[in-house]
Amino acid sequence: MISVVLVEPEGPANIGMIARTMKNFGFSRLVLINPNLTEESYAYAVHARDVLENALILDSFEKALELFDFTVGTTGKPGKRFIPHRAPLMPWELVGLIKDYPGEVGIFFGRESIGLKNEELDAMDVTLTIPTSEEYPVMNLAQAAAVVLYELSKKRPEPYVEALKPATREEKEALVRTWEKLLNTLDYPKDAERRDVFVKVFQRAVGRAFLYGREVHTLIGPLRKALKRLEECRC
Ligand SMILES: C[S@@+](CC[C@H](N)C(=O)[O-])C[C@H]1O[C@@H](n2cnc3c(N)ncnc32)[C@H](O)[C@@H]1O
Structure with missing residues (x-):
């Protein structure tokens, strides 16, 4: 004690x-x-x-x-x-x-x-x-x-530890790939090279943001929802 x-x-x-x-x-x-x-x-x-x-x-x-x-x-x-x-x-x-x-x-x-x-x-x-x-x-x-x-x-378990876990490489990668998929589905920008730049910019911003895992999941949710809606519209 x-x-x-x-x-x-x-x-x-x-x-x-x-x-x-x-x-x-x-x-x-x-x-x-x-x-x-x-x-x-x-x-x-x-x-x-x-x-x-x-x-x-x-x-x-x-x-x-x-x-x-x-x-x-x-x-x-x-x-x-x-x-x-x-x-x-x-x-x-x-x-x-x-x-x-x-x-x-x-x-x-x-x-x-x-x-x-x-x-x-x-x-x-x-x-x-x-x-x-x-x-x-x-x-x-x-x-x-x-x-x-x-x-x-700090030596004791804190209630916020789980929420403050930094995003893993896989989590960040999943966010970037979802963003890329959304751009591809929107076909925006039309030019594929520009689209690559858009993906790179997003990836850099995600890297610099030092996101928590929970934040990645919160950000990915709406992107996935938008993707799903787009795909349903096309059917
Ligand atoms: C205002 S300070 C004492 C100032 C006093 N004139 C001296 O020189 O020690 C009061 C107490 O704060 C703590 N303290 C102040 N600065 C510290 C530091 N840099 N590291 C660790 N304890 C500090 C120590 O317990 C210190 O006895």
Whole structure:
């Protein structure tokens, strides 16, 4: 199970926004260490009040550490990569690491003012950094949490996966061939070479569109219907 741990969050709004983001991405376990939790937090949580209401509130970092088998410290200032135990993971690398992990995982986020202290980061199993621009690498706390939770949510089956499957070569080919057949049946354009160009243009447009399989099926339906009508008219 994955928990989000906010270490001494100072901004009530950030706490609420993170609760909301957690619910958006299917997470519910929140641990707050000495939080500045106010009515404003609940207002920002909107429909995720329950995440705040069920949050575990602790008074020390050490007590939070004890809850977890595997800890991840997030930081916008990863330090030098050549220090192996602090070399940060990218968010998508963490997904692979904890995918089948059966224990309790705590993802720790730091204070808005000073982040996680060095000794806190050192106590973590791994650190994680979202790659950002070198010019301004440190993100807002709630937005950093949103990026990490979005990445982590990818490990679970999503309801939209089937609908978002990219069209296969065969599906795209079927769409183009149906279009070609329709042009041939219409005998349009009359000139066969121009008709080939029309087919090529359609094929290129289909290629560039990065269609989903479902979209191909939706597009092919009316074309087939038109073809059928034309063929019936000719009988
Ligand atoms: C506003 S930042 C802390 C800023 C603080 N001045 C510092 O230098 O660490 C608050 C928290 O957001 C998270 N955070 C911000 N930028 C991040 C990034 N690029 N990658 C991962 N976490 C980040 C970390 O948990 C950080 O402790």
